[in-house]
Amino acid sequence: MYPRCLIVDRMRGIFHDVIDLIRTLTHQRVIHMRLSQYFIPTLKEIPAEAVIPSHQLMLRSGMIRGLSSGIYSLLPLGYRVWKKVQQIIREEMDGIGGMELHLPALNPKEIWEETNRVEAFGDTMFHIKNRDLVLAPTHEEIITHIAQAFVHSYRDMPQIWYQIQTKFRNEPRPKSGVIRSRQFLMKDAYSLDNSWEGLDENYQKHYDAYCRIYDRCGLDYFVVGASSGAMGGTGSQEFMVESDAGEDLCAFNMESGYAANIEVASSQIPAVARLDENPDAEKFDTPNAKAIDDLVEQFGIPEERCAKALVYFADDVPWLIFMSGNDQLNEAKLQTALKANLIRPAQDEELLALTGANAGSIGPINLKTKLPQLADRRLEHANGMVSGANVNGFHFKNIDLDRDADIKEYVDLRTVLEGEPDPIKGLPLKVKKAIEVGHIFKLGTKYSEALKANFLDDKGEEHPIIMGSYGIGVERIVACHIEQRHDKDGICWHPSIAPFQIQITGIKVEGDNVREHAEKIFADLEGEGYEVLYDDRTGVSPGFKFKDADLLGMPINVIVGEKNLKDGNVEVKIRKSGDRKIVPVADVVATCRDLLDELMAS
């Protein structure tokens, strides 16, 4: 037993230990937010490999570092942004009842063979060399596998499961920095339903959540109807950000409200009219005509009266395809029309073997081999057409496709062009490049059927689970944000995903007055809960600090220097607008709060 005074001393000692611990923790937290300590390797010059602004600025601001083609390290400043985007996604996914889980990136190849997707992905999927394992490019198979094991009753649904996970895709050509890379983060969500109405509801919930996510990230985006591609399914939409760095083309007319990926976009371009006169088809000499334009120039044939014939293989079956004039075949539409896993144009030798002629002289009459035929709907019942004779150097004229060809079906196969009338109001279409930042799919039962994920309904009947699949590219949000919010000096972060909301620039912090005020403001702003990066570097010229601050692009820069301090003021600069305010030291916290609230809402 201690004498009383010793107990008091001891308690006093513990009390002081706790205070010291708090001081230590606070001190450690603060010291990491100092530019003199924080690892931000900025670059003055633009690295040669970076072409687009977001890539250049991510490198220059020390957010990322390339390791290999399409593979990037996320450095501390960049990773802060990544985490913020993920947090916004988590909050909105949780908000629609999503449950976060985490699936393995390493998958048995076998499960991917059951859905035929080892073949469908082909070289895009990474394979492990010394085991029968693959690196997952997406997770429908694994989700369905879990559903198959545990979801057996209509009472078990609906479900929304999601994860934020690293995906691996062996892109043939990684490009544009993190926009097309071989390892990237994706939020992928999957809905399980016992009815098609349920799927519609879950799809709509995701649509709404996605809008909130992109709004909160400060992105300017639009939504387009999209192709379901080899994923299968009954409907899908893509969330797009307009950008010259984009790899997708979108056709739209704002006034009529039409917007679609060029892969599915259609127009009201008129069909080729049927002529009253309909003489027999007649072969004629065309020694120098290999392209539609040659026929138009040499023989004065109207472009649309030419039936361009192409041969495509759909899962190893050759098809003869007809298009009007120079209309461009849309391969996505063709793939959908033929319900094929893989399509490809025939090669020269194959053309010769199948038709008897080379490209440019192929047509419906005198084919060497009988081929299934498909034509664009513009050509429905068209006659008076010119097409190849299946002998090099000859064409037929006066072809009646109803009479002289054996076309199974007329479907929309053409790629729309800017200026054509849109399908809703017939207003002129615009076409622009965009980056896909999200995609929502009504998958249906493709995977549940393949993996036998069935449930019993209230009548005891067995059905495949009805699924939806919903993806967001995390790095694309960051890249698009920078693409949309930068100027000649650097990034202009929206406060929602900025690595720090506030930067403090100390001018000549060697001086006691400046340093003490800057430290005080630093502590006050952190005390208010803001994330603050304090440029406390000594021996660095003011110009250097300003340039760095503009490059890093925090929404607000508080400049503490003797120039204003002698009047009791500091300067508060808004990165995006460039506006500057001179405010009394005592008002800094309130000013920052007001400005950030304003910027957050903008």
Next chain:
RNA sequence: CGGGGUGUAGCGUAGCCCGGUAUCGCGCCUGCUUUGGGAGCAGGAGGUCGUCGGUUCAAAUCCGGCCACCCCGACCA
């Protein structure tokens, strides 16, 4: 996979055509002076010239193979 280009210090580059052991700027280290828009002076460190082979007395430079990266195209649930 087809076409084009590049590889020289941490970054950006000159030299290559016409062979003689590598230029300049930025950055980095030391010292002094500077400090409101990428400071000055002085001194210093750092390079198997992507890699392997060939030609030559001698190769960053000429020839060939390979590798990596970038751009255009094809491809891209």
